[in-house]
Amino acid sequence: MKRGAATLPLAAGLLFLGPWSVLLAQTPPPKPLTSAEVLAASTAADWRALDPADTLYLDLAAGRVVIELSRVHAPQHVAAIKTLARARYWDGLAINRLQDNFVAQWGDPENKKPLPKLAPMPPEFSRAIAPDVPFSALPDADGWARQVGFTQGMAAARSATEQWLVHCYGALGVGRDNEPESGLGNELYVVIGQSPRQLDGNVAVVGKVWRGMELLASLPRGTAGGLGLYEKVEQRVPIRSLRLASDVPAAERTTLEVLREDREVFARFVESRRNRRDGWYVKPAGHIDVCNIAVPVREVAASGP
Amino acid sequence: MKRGAATLPLAAGLLFLGPWSVLLAQTPPPKPLTSAEVLAASTAADWRALDPADTLYLDLAAGRVVIELSRVHAPQHVAAIKTLARARYWDGLAINRLQDNFVAQWGDPENKKPLPKLAPMPPEFSRAIAPDVPFSALPDADGWARQVGFTQGMAAARSATEQWLVHCYGALGVGRDNEPESGLGNELYVVIGQSPRQLDGNVAVVGKVWRGMELLASLPRGTAGGLGLYEKVEQRVPIRSLRLASDVPAAERTTLEVLREDREVFARFVESRRNRRDGWYVKPAGHIDVCNIAVPVREVAASGP
Numbered sequence: 141m142k143r144g145a146a147t148l149p150l151a152a153g154l155l156f157l158g159p160w161s162v163l164l165a166q167t168p169p170p171k172p173l174t175s176a177e178v179l180a181a182s183t184a185a186d187w188r189a190l191d192p193a194d195t196l197y198l199d200l201a202a203g204r205v206v207i208e209l210s211r212v213h214a215p216q217h218v219a220a221i222k223t224l225a226r227a228r229y230w231d232g233l234a235i236n237r238l239q240d241n242f243v244a245q246w247g248d249p250e251n252k253k254p255l256p257k258l259a260p261m262p263p264e265f266s267r268a269i270a271p272d273v274p275f276s277a278l279p280d281a282d283g284w285a286r287q288v289g290f291t292q293g294m295a296a297a298r299s300a301t302e303q304w305l306v307h308c309y310g311a312l313g314v315g316r317d318n319e320p321e322s323g324l325g326n327e328l329y330v331v332i333g334q335s336p337r338q339l340d341g342n343v344a345v346v347g348k349v350w351r352g353m354e355l356l357a358s359l360p361r362g363t364a365g366g367l368g369l370y371e372k373v374e375q376r377v378p379i380r381s382l383r384l385a386s387d388v389p390a391a392e393r394t395t396l397e398v399l400r401e402d403r404e405v406f407a408r409f410v411e412s413r414r415n416r417r418d419g420w421y422v423k424p425a426g427h428i429d430v431c432n433i434a435v436p437v438r439e440v441a442a443s444g445p
Numbered sequence: 446m447k448r449g450a451a452t453l454p455l456a457a458g459l460l461f462l463g464p465w466s467v468l469l470a471q472t473p474p475p476k477p478l479t480s481a482e483v484l485a486a487s488t489a490a491d492w493r494a495l496d497p498a499d500t501l502y503l504d505l506a507a508g509r510v511v512i513e514l515s516r517v518h519a520p521q522h523v524a525a526i527k528t529l530a531r532a533r534y535w536d537g538l539a540i541n542r543l544q545d546n547f548v549a550q551w552g553d554p555e556n557k558k559p560l561p562k563l564a565p566m567p568p569e570f571s572r573a574i575a576p577d578v579p580f581s582a583l584p585d586a587d588g589w590a591r592q593v594g595f596t597q598g599m600a601a602a603r604s605a606t607e608q609w610l611v612h613c614y615g616a617l618g619v620g621r622d623n624e625p626e627s628g629l630g631n632e633l634y635v636v637i638g639q640s641p642r643q644l645d646g647n648v649a650v651v652g653k654v655w656r657g658m659e660l661l662a663s664l665p666r667g668t669a670g671g672l673g674l675y676e677k678v679e680q681r682v683p684i685r686s687l688r689l690a691s692d693v694p695a696a697e698r699t700t701l702e703v704l705r706e707d708r709e710v711f712a713r714f715v716e717s718r719r720n721r722r723d724g725w726y727v728k729p730a731g732h733i734d735v736c737n738i739a740v741p742v743r744e745v746a747a748s749g750p
Binding site: 215238240242265280281282284293308309318320333334335336337338340341342353354357358359360361413417419420422423425427428429431432434 | 543545546562570585588589602611614616623625638639640641642643645647658659662663664665666703718721724725726728729732733734736737739
């Protein structure tokens with residue numbers, strides 16, 4: 141019944157053997173586990189703390205959205221975003237676009253607010269594979285890319301030579317005009333619906349929302365321009381502040397840890413999502429899509445400054 | 446770069462040649478078209494009117510959600526849902542579950558409201574393939590099923606012998622307890638995020654939302670039980686009425702037409718989504734996922750009784 145499970149994962153494993161496949165082969169789980177059982181058996185070393193220097197807090201009246209940036213995948217756009225955050229560029233601007241089953245977007249649609257000086261940037265739609273670029277391959281087939289997997293807990297894909305972050309729920313991307321070089325980092329969007337993978341390779345994905353997606357996804361949809369833009373300025377959702385976590389006093393930080401994809405427990409977690417062992421399921425899928433894996437995240441007590 | 450585009454669609458076309466593949470082979474588009482260009486060239490015969498006898502109106506304070514039922518795929522659950530709608534079972538009940546990136550669900554969580562008499566039902570998780578069961582195959586590979594495509598404009602999948610509706614954004618499913626036969630049709634859910642395809646074959650998908658998804662997807666998320674249940678009864682979203690369109694006066698109906706998947710224009714529309722020709726895109730994907738195709742729907746003037 142499952143084409144993918146029968147043939148493609150094996151071929152993928154042989155052609156693109158990654159650390160994950162190795163781990164799976166070395167230590168097959170003694171018995172099928174539920175996701176809860178897998179996580180209950182995790183240790184401190186299986187979790188990675190977000191680096192405050194690479195973490196954004198988008199503070200709205202409804203609460204905080206916590207976003208991690210990927211310097212590895214979009215160093216120049218990430219640097220620009222940090223410059224913008226430090227300049228308090230977005231504070232007082234607003235979320236102005238909510239397109240159903242697509243994106244929530246914020247910025248300055250009237251281009252009134254002066255931008256701090258930003259260096260010209262290449263598109264950063266993808267980057268070259270290199271030994272120091274982390275990637276844990278998923279053995280499951282993907283229709284959009286030769287290979288998919290995870291890097292920093294973010295869904296990613298690879299060709300023979302390039303690697304890029306893909307558009308799953310919660311992905312943070314850099315809005316741009318028609319010119320590939322036109323994305324400066326001041327217009328940002330987050331995916332709020334079915335993964336729009338057709339955008340992969342067409343835009344710079346620069347990070348991922350780890351907490352607060354429900355605050356973005358539950359906003360009223362806009363109706364203007366066929367793009368989900370709010371018709372009226374007063375419908376826009378004000379941004380109280382968008383700051384780097386490292387610029388926020390320690391007592392005001394949200395301290396999150398993410399399950400590390402290079403640990404055996406991650407492979408076991410994925411298997412628990414690929415073939416559900418909860419009592420409710422009668423038919424395990426035998427497959428998982430990279431965008432159907434919600435990488436575990438947890439809040440921990442802040443360690444202080 | 447794209448594994449799927451290179452090999453799998455060809456194999457799929459050879460193994461499971463459907464009407465769609467035939468149409469594509471007979472009449473390749475003279476030049477690549479945008480989706481807007483494809484639809485602008487459609488004719489009246491390319492569209493199918495929803496049958497009021499198979500259409501539900503979920504009326505909320507915020508507006509109307511229009512849902513089509515599939516008698517072909519779940520005849521007994523659809524019959525039960527019609528019985529429940531005619532008994533005004535849901536009127537005054539509420540949407541009580543909003544799980545982010547998963548489902549909106551309604552019913553009677555306290556089981557207080559008497560159910561009309563319903564016959565026992567088989568699970569209807571899938572049905573046998575038969576000559577009179579429509580299916581237009583998508584040539585693109587799918588990780589979850591041997592073959593995917595469309596039936597009544599709804600995303601569907603096939604094994605060698607069975608066919609079922611799949612969990613894409615907007616799919617309507619029948620909630621159930623752990624026993625496969627426990628879904629009566631009184632608890633209904635709609636997919637509001639990334640397609641939870643792991644549910645396929647585990648639950649009866651019985652229809653699709655054609656209009657008003659934004660009314661469900663923008664509701665506040667619930668926080669109880671790890672299931673998105675609203676904590677408090679007053680958070681629930683009241684259902685003004687849930688009626689069959691055929692039980693609603695003609696002047697109060699919402700008259701929709703859906704692009705027919707057995708028409709050449711549909712194949713051209715899919716190709717316009719598979720390889721975007723808008724000026725914005727620099728890299729056509731060469732692939733499309735069955736859940737990434739928003740089947741076109743339009744409102745027309747009611748013809749009246």
